[in-house]
Amino acid sequence: MSDKVAPPLSEERIAYLEGLVHQARTAAAVFSQYTQEEVDRIVKAMVLAGMEQAQYLARLAVEETKIGVMEDKAIKNMVATEFVYNYVKDKRTVGVIREYPERSLVEVAEPIGVIFSILPITNPTSTVLFKCIMAVKTRNVAIFSPHPRAWRCCAEAVKIMYDTAVKHGAPEGVFSCLESHDLEDNKWVMHHKDIALIDATGGPGAVKAAYSSGKPALGVGPGNTPVYLEKSADIDMAVVDIITSKTFDNGTICASEQTVVIDDEIYDIVLEKFAGLGSHICSEQETELLGRTVIDPQTGFMQPMAVGQKATTIARFVGIKVDPATKLLIAPIKGIGRDYPLSVEKLFPVLAVYRAKSVDEALKVCVDVNHAGGLGHTAVVFSNNEEIIRKFGDVINAGRVIVNSPGSIGALGGVYNDMVPTFSFGCGTGGGNSTTDNVNVFHYLNLKRVARRTQASMWFRVPNQIYFNMHAVENLRKFPSRSTLIITNASLEQFGHVDTVKRNIPPETQTRVLIIPDTEPDIKIVKRGVEALNLYKADQIVALGGGSVIDAAKIMKLMYESPQADLEELAAPFLDLRKRVVQYPTEKVNHAQLIAISTTSGTGSEVTPFAVMTDKERGHKVTLADYSLTPDVAIVDPQFVMSMPKGLTVDTGVDCLTHALEAGVSIFASPYTDSNAMQAVRMTFKYLPLAVENPHDVEARSMMHNAACIAAIAFSNASVGVNHALAHAFGARFGVPHGRANALMLPHVIAYNAAVPTKFMPSPNQKGYNAHKKYAMMADLLGLGGHTVEEKVQSLVTATEQLLDQLGVPRSIAEMGISKEEFEQAIPELAKIAFDDPSWRSNPRMPLVTEIVELFWAAYHGRSSAKVAKEARKKKEEAQGMVTV
Amino acid sequence: MTMIADWLKVDGESVAQSVREAQAKLDGAESELVLDFSGVQRVDPAALWAMEALAEAAGEKSVKVALRGVNVDVYKVLKLARLTSRFRVVN
Numbered sequence: 001m002s003d004k005v006a007p008p009l010s011e012e013r014i015a016y017l018e019g020l021v022h023q024a025r026t027a028a029a030v031f032s033q034y035t036q037e038e039v040d041r042i043v044k045a046m047v048l049a050g051m052e053q054a055q056y057l058a059r060l061a062v063e064e065t066k067i068g069v070m071e072d073k074a075i076k077n078m079v080a081t082e083f084v085y086n087y088v089k090d091k092r093t094v095g096v097i098r099e100y101p102e103r104s105l106v107e108v109a110e111p112i113g114v115i116f117s118i119l120p121i122t123n124p125t126s127t128v129l130f131k132c133i134m135a136v137k138t139r140n141v142a143i144f145s146p147h148p149r150a151w152r153c154c155a156e157a158v159k160i161m162y163d164t165a166v167k168h169g170a171p172e173g174v175f176s177c178l179e180s181h182d183l184e185d186n187k188w189v190m191h192h193k194d195i196a197l198i199d200a201t202g203g204p205g206a207v208k209a210a211y212s213s214g215k216p217a218l219g220v221g222p223g224n225t226p227v228y229l230e231k232s233a234d235i236d237m238a239v240v241d242i243i244t245s246k247t248f249d250n251g252t253i254c255a256s257e258q259t260v261v262i263d264d265e266i267y268d269i270v271l272e273k274f275a276g277l278g279s280h281i282c283s284e285q286e287t288e289l290l291g292r293t294v295i296d297p298q299t300g301f302m303q304p305m306a307v308g309q310k311a312t313t314i315a316r317f318v319g320i321k322v323d324p325a326t327k328l329l330i331a332p333i334k335g336i337g338r339d340y341p342l343s344v345e346k347l348f349p350v351l352a353v354y355r356a357k358s359v360d361e362a363l364k365v366c367v368d369v370n371h372a373g374g375l376g377h378t379a380v381v382f383s384n385n386e387e388i389i390r391k392f393g394d395v396i397n398a399g400r401v402i403v404n405s406p407g408s409i410g411a412l413g414g415v416y417n418d419m420v421p422t423f424s425f426g427c428g429t430g431g432g433n434s435t436t437d438n439v440n441v442f443h444y445l446n447l448k449r450v451a452r453r454t455q456a457s458m459w460f461r462v463p464n465q466i467y468f469n470m471h472a473v474e475n476l477r478k479f480p481s482r483s484t485l486i487i488t489n490a491s492l493e494q495f496g497h498v499d500t501v502k503r504n505i506p507p508e509t510q511t512r513v514l515i516i517p518d519t520e521p522d523i524k525i526v527k528r529g530v531e532a533l534n535l536y537k538a539d540q541i542v543a544l545g546g547g548s549v550i551d552a553a554k555i556m557k558l559m560y561e562s563p564q565a566d567l568e569e570l571a572a573p574f575l576d577l578r579k580r581v582v583q584y585p586t587e588k589v590n591h592a593q594l595i596a597i598s599t600t601s602g603t604g605s606e607v608t609p610f611a612v613m614t615d616k617e618r619g620h621k622v623t624l625a626d627y628s629l630t631p632d633v634a635i636v637d638p639q640f641v642m643s644m645p646k647g648l649t650v651d652t653g654v655d656c657l658t659h660a661l662e663a664g665v666s667i668f669a670s671p672y673t674d675s676n677a678m679q680a681v682r683m684t685f686k687y688l689p690l691a692v693e694n695p696h697d698v699e700a701r702s703m704m705h706n707a708a709c710i711a712a713i714a715f716s717n718a719s720v721g722v723n724h725a726l727a728h729a730f731g732a733r734f735g736v737p738h739g740r741a742n743a744l745m746l747p748h749v750i751a752y753n754a755a756v757p758t759k760f761m762p763s764p765n766q767k768g769y770n771a772h773k774k775y776a777m778m779a780d781l782l783g784l785g786g787h788t789v790e791e792k793v794q795s796l797v798t799a800t801e802q803l804l805d806q807l808g809v810p811r812s813i814a815e816m817g818i819s820k821e822e823f824e825q826a827i828p829e830l831a832k833i834a835f836d837d838p839s840w841r842s843n844p845r846m847p848l849v850t851e852i853v854e855l856f857w858a859a860y861h862g863r864s865s866a867k868v869a870k871e872a873r874k875k876k877e878e879a880q881g882m883v884t885v
Numbered sequence: 886m887t888m889i890a891d892w893l894k895v896d897g898e899s900v901a902q903s904v905r906e907a908q909a910k911l912d913g914a915e916s917e918l919v920l921d922f923s924g925v926q927r928v929d930p931a932a933l934w935a936m937e938a939l940a941e942a943a944g945e946k947s948v949k950v951a952l953r954g955v956n957v958d959v960y961k962v963l964k965l966a967r968l969t970s971r972f973r974v975v976n
Contacts, residue, residue, distance in 0.1 A: 026933045029965035033927050033958060113965070172930045 009184055017188055020143055020176050024114040025194045027173035028141040032111050034169075036094035042168045043085065043137050049164040050081035050129040050157075057125035057160070060153035065121050067308030072249035076126035076423075083414045083421040084133055088441050093138050097447075104452035109445045111139040113196035116189050118210065120202040122252035122308060122347060123423060124150035127201055128157035130423040132175060136165055138444040143195075144177045145186050147202065183209075190215060197444075201424050211432060218443055219433055220424045223254045224345045224374030225407050226366040228392055229270060230359070230383035231263040237404070238382035239273040242351070245406030247327045251349045252308045255378035255400065255411030255425060258345055259333070259352040259369045261362045267355045271330065279328040279351075280311070286320045287331040291341035293318045294350060300338055302346050311349040336368035345373055359388060363395055370396050375430025380407040399426055399436030413438050455765055456578070460672040460717050461627050463596075463607055468636035468706055470698065473597060475635060476504040481540035481593070483510045485532055487553045488544040489518040492599060497640055501544055501597065512536050518545070520621070521552035521613045523567070529556030530563075533592065543596045543631070544640075546652075547603030550596045551611040554629045561588040567613075571622040573838055584626040596631035599640040601691075601704045602652025602739060604659065604712020606634035621732075623838075630716070636709045638702040646692060649704075650807045651739030653688040656708040657803075658742040660684060662721035663714035664778060665753055665771040666842040667763035673718035674774075680711035681778050685799070689806050722847045723749040725837035726855055729830045734818060743809040747801050748858040750775060754793040757845035771844035812862020823860050827853055891915065897924040900932035907950075908939045914948045919975075923954030933966050940971035951975050 009017070050057075058073035092098070098107040117131050124146060135142040146154030158177040165174050178185055186206075190198055190213035198217040200210035207219035229238050246257050262270050275281050282290060294306045294314060306314055311329050315322040322329070329350045336343040342352045356362035370379060379398040383389050393401045402410035405417065413419035424439035435443065467475040484505055488498055498513055505511050514532045516525050533541070533556060543553030558565055562585035574580035596606035605611075609630045613622050644652075660680035663673055684707050690700035723745045731741035754772040776792035779785075784799050786792035801811075810816045813823060831852045834840075840847055847855070891914045895903040907920055943950045951973040955963070963969050 023930075026930050026966050029933065029962045030928060030930050032965060033962060 009188055013185070014188070016179075017185060017192075020178070021114065021189065021192050021194050023173040024141045024143050024176060027171040028111065028113045030171040031139045031141060031174065034094065034139050036092060038169055039094055039137060039139060040089070042165050042170050043088070043133055045168040046129075046133055046136060046161055046164050047081045047085040049160055050133075051078060053157075053160050054078045054081070057129075057153060057157050060156055061125045061150065064153045065124065065147075065150050065308070067122060068249040068252050073123075073126065076123060076249060077129055079412060079415070079421065080126040080130040080423055081133065083412075084130055087414060087421050088133065088137050091137070091441060093441055093445060097445075104454045106450040106452075108448040108450055109138070110448050112444055112446055113140065114194055115140050115142045115197045115199055115444070116186075116195045116215075117142045117144050118186065118198070118200040118202050118206045119144055119146045119150065119154050120206075121147040121150045122254070123201075123249075124154045125157040127423045128154050129161065131199065132158070132161035132165070134441050134444050136170060136174065137441050140444055141171075141174050142176075142199075143189065144175065145189070146177065148180065151180065187213075199424070199439075207432065218424065218426070218435070218439055220254075220426065220431075220439065222345050222373060223258075223377030223425070223427070223431075224343075224369055224372055225255060225258045225378045225380060225398075226369035226374065226396065227257045227260040227380040227407065228362055228366050228383070228388075229260055229262045229266070230362070230381065230385060230388050231265045232384040232388070233266075233382035233404070234384065235266060235270055235273060239270060239277060241382070241404075241406040243274070243277055243279065243328055245408040245410070246351050247311070247349050248406070248408050250308045250310055251408075252347050253408035253412070254345070254347065255402075256347070256408035257351060257380060257406075258374070259336070259343055259354060259365075261354045261356050261365045261369075263359070263362060264355055264357050267353075271332075271353065274328070274330055277327075278323075278325055279330050280315065280320070280322040280326045282320065282329060282331045284332070286318075287333065287342065289320065290314075290318050290329065290331055290350060294346065294348070295341035295344065297341070300341065300344060302344065302348070306350075307347045309348050314348055314350060336365060336372055343369060343372055363391065366392070367395055370398065374398070376427030376433065376436060377425060377431055378402060378407055378411045380405075380410070397428070397430050399428055400438070411438075453764060458668070458670050458672075458717075458765065460670065461609070461630065462713050462716070463631050463634045465632075466607065466634045466636065466709065468709065469702060470638055472635050472637040473501060473504050473639070475633075476501065476542070476595065477506055479540065479593065479595060479633065480506045481509050481538075483536045483538045484512070484540040484542055485529075485536055485538040486511065486513045486542045486544060487516060487529060487549060487556065488513065489549055490515050491518060492544055492640075495643060497544060497599065500639070501542060505542070509540070510536070512538075516549065516552055518548060520548050521555065522616050523613065525552055526555045526559060526613065529553070530559045533557075533560040533590070537590075538592050540593045540595065543594065543606075544599065546598065546600035547605040547612075550598065550603075550605035550631070551613065553594060553596065554605075554611040554631070555613055555624065557592055557594050558584075558624075558629065560592060561585075561590050563589060567622055567624065568615075570624055570626070574625075575841060577625070577627075584628050593633070594631040595633040595635065597635040597637065597640065598705070598709070600644060600648060600652045601641050601701075601708040602655040604656070604708050604715075606631055606636065607709055607712045608716045610716075634709065636705050638698065638705045641701055641705050642696065642698070644695070646695065649688075649692050649695065650809060651737045652708065653684060653691065653704060653739070654743045654746070654804070654807065654809065655739040656680065656704070656711045657684045657688070657800075658723050658727075658739075658746060659711040659715040659720060660707075661746070661750065661778070661800075662723055662843075663711065663718040665774045665844045666715075666718040666721060667761050667766055667844055668718045668842050669774070670718065670765070673714045676710045676714035677718070678778060678781055680707045680714060682781050683707035683710070685782055685803060689803065692807055719842035720839045721749070721753070721843035722834075722840040722845070722852075722855070724839035725834045725843075725847075726852065726859070728837050728839065729833040730813070730856070730859070732833075733826055733830055734813075734816075736816070740809055743804050743807075744811075744813055744859045744862075745855065746804070747797050748855050750793070750797050750800060752847075752851070752855060753843065753845050755845075758848055758851065759846040761844060761846045763844070766844075769844065813856075813860040815862060818860075820860070823856075827856055830856055891917070892919045892921065894921040894923075895925055897926055900925055900928050901935040904932060904935035904939050908935070908942050911939075911942055911946050911948050914946075917949040917951060917973075918943065919951045919953055921953050922956075922959060925959055926956065928959055928962055933962075933968065936963075936968055937971075940968070944971075949973060 054077035198210040210217040414421035422438035426435035428436035664677035687703040727741035779792035779796040784795035
């Protein structure tokens with residue numbers, strides 16, 4: 001049954017067509033079981049049969065169609081069999097056809113099914129042979145619809161192929177041929193639901209009908225091949241090639257030359273050579289007469305009666321006296337378009353020539369020819385000038401640009417070049433086709449990609465050298481330099497830390513100090529730094545400070561080394577660091593080593609690839625992230641944090657804990673980052689309260705300083721999560737220090753991440769959802785107890801809350817004096833900003849905006865998870881009829 | 886009344902012949918005919934034509950035909966030939 005309203009066909013006719021399609025569908029189903037070996041055996045037999053019958057079929061074709069040259073058609077039949085076989089014989093077209101182990105990808109061939117194949121009058125039997133071989137090689141079944149004036153030869157070719165194929169094991173019904181070529185029949189079959197593909201080779205009408213059917217189609221239609229014969233070309237070779245091609249089968253191949261554009265300097269000699277090899281050069285009057293006769297003045301297309309006729313026959317029709325041995329009529333034209341009838345496609349041995357005064361003019365005329373009905377098809381250039389060949393390939397829209405060889409035979413592939421042999425030229429969108437390829441077996445297959453899960457290569461990047469523990473700063477002596485710039489802030493200078501650093505820099509080094517404000521850097525500060533670096537021609541930067549100073553130094557180094565860097569562009573968002581759109585500059589005009597000495601125990605900026613600056617003009621933060629920003633050397637010396645005030649110790653310490661917890665459950669976590677994250681969690685839980693309680697506890701300070709660095713190593717490679725997204729939005733809106741903002745969210749985020757996600761995050765590097773298990777591991781590491789994963793997660797939440805209580809940080813947003821009304825007003829914008837924050841992209845659970853809002857409210861109320869658990873227990877006990885006193 | 890289905894093992898080497906034999910048994914079948922396809926690894930056009938004829942005849946006689954033990958390769962062929970909807974395929 002057809003899907004659409006049946007055209008006016010008799011019931012008998014419909015029954016006949018339905019039978020053909022039904023038989024083909026059955027054959028296609030059976031054929032799908034065949035192995036590659038079975039298929040190849042059948043193909044080989046078909047090829048041999050086609051070769052054997054090449055001359056017979058050629059003779060039939062010429063007798064019936066009265067088109068072309070028997071000898072050339074015999075060659076075409078051989079090319080369609082032998083050359084095509086040579087291309088397909090070793091190709092896998094059944095089952096797994098290609099494997100890409102390095103990509104864990106396998107391509108599996110699936111037959112298309114029933115192909116409805118429309119055949120041309122110009123190349124009837126060769127096209128049958130070609131399409132039969134393609135169909136069997138791909139386990140497809142074909143129903144052929146020959147041109148009405150080529151039915152007998154096509155039917156005979158189909159019969160030869162069918163008998164041979166079935167004899168060698170192909171399923172009955174593998175090929176069939178419509179008894180007649182009726183447009184209504186074609187239309188009915190084209191619309192049949194069991195026709196999987198239409199392969200139309202023929203005139204524009206057939207191709208258009210195929211594409212209009214709504215079915216997948218390969219439609220290969222007319223061309224108009226321009227040829228540029230450029231003055232550097234081998235003229236003798238070019239002239240012979242053009243004659244060979246244009247007279248091959250009397251010019252019936254649609255890739256054959258149509259208009260030759262010849263450089264002025266060689267025009268006369270070229271025409272002389274054409275004439276010397278049996279071409280008749282038409283006079284102006286003959287050209288005009290020829291144009292009026294062989295081209296339909298109404299449509300502007302060639303007259304069908306001229307197609308495939310000999311030059312002498314055409315000359316006789318037209319009334320031009322030529323030598324009986326004339327092979328080709330050459331018609332000089334002065335332009336392209338409707339005023340120059342011979343500038344269109346002429347599938348007979350009439351060739352237009354154009355005299356071009358310059359390369360520019362020649363190329364433009366070729367473009368004109370190309371656009372006068374030849375888009376996407378074929379073009380030819382004869383030249384030994386590489387630049388001109390390249391330019392020709394650039395400006396001409398053709399699926400095949402044939403260089404220094406005959407157009408028609410060249411386009412067929414496999415003879416003059418290494419293109420795929422074909423009898424079907426894809427013409428791309430210019431020709432209304434879906435491909436520009438030489439149509440081949442791979443267009444007769446559905447390719448299935450079996451893609452196995454791959455693990456992207458991960459990374460673990462840290463500074464080249466990290467020196468830690470008390471007096472680690474002494475290692476500066478290992479880094480002699482010509483000119484070092486210390487970047488720091490005023491308070492650290494007052495504390496004497498700058499002097500400490502200076503004392504450890506080798507004496508031969510010229511050392512200068514740049515004092516910058518102890519705030520998030522802005523572009524003015526960065527510019528000041530870059531000016532100083534240039535002034536002193538620094539080859540080493542020592543950044544002494546907290547996150548702001550070290551971040552400023554990273555950006556100064558970037559701009560000093562690569563002044564062309566555009567910070568706004570470099571701050572562009574990305575999802576995967578390895579696939580980011582914007583690349584950091586690699587060309588450097590200066591080189592300076594960056595040594596980062598941290599004076600706080602939280603951000604870990606001394607080992608991270610991140611830097612944040614403020615764009616005061618635009619009122620937003622610019623976050624830069626690239627491993628090229630990572631300092632070359634990190635010095636983690638606790639002597640610089642011994643005097644950190646309590647508040648800063650708490651804020652930075654909570655930041656460190658958040659880094660460790662988030663890196664631990666990140667979707668980018670790896671065994672490398674896990675070891676750092678877990679260790680940092682353990683160290684922070686143990687030493688942060690001690691450092692807060694007793695600021696002079698060297699061990700506690702030292703361990704917290706190390707913990708911050710270790711946590712930063714973890715999140716530098718695994719990133720952070722939704723806690724940071726919430727804290728960034730909230731902190732910026734209400735002016736709350738980063739660590740404190742983190743603290744407000746932390747217990748709620750742990751509970752949130754440990755629950756079954758509403759939406760999972762795509763995470764090819766993780767096997768299943770494991771955030772709750774990772775939290776449980778952390779609880780085990782901390783010795784918190786619990787038997788089940790749930791109990792362990794709860795104990796981690798409780799322990800975190802207890803730690804935060806112990807540190808004395810605000811435990812709810814309400815507690816900070818922010819009214820419910822004010823917070824309620826801020827919530828929509830906060831949620832929007834938090835959702836835009838890239839931090840959560842590595843969170844184990846994809847936060848919905850509604851969930852972000854819930855988390856903010858949880859942080860506002862400061863609902864203790866322990867309290868929630870207690871309430872849940874109470875409810876459960878009540879439900880069981882127990883009374884809690 | 887308990888109906889017992891007629892059972893026929895399809896010969897993997899001559900599927901079309903077996904199916905034609907099954908068709909001949911339709912007249913005597915109670916309500917359902919079960920064809921055991923477990924020995925069938927591959928089918929040819931003749932087999933598919935025979936199955937179409939069987940489906941046609943079974944429909945006329947109101948006998949249901951079930952296919953048992955059809956392997957997935959053969960099942961795909963039946964699917965491509967649009968035959969699965971004409972039988973009850975039992976796993």
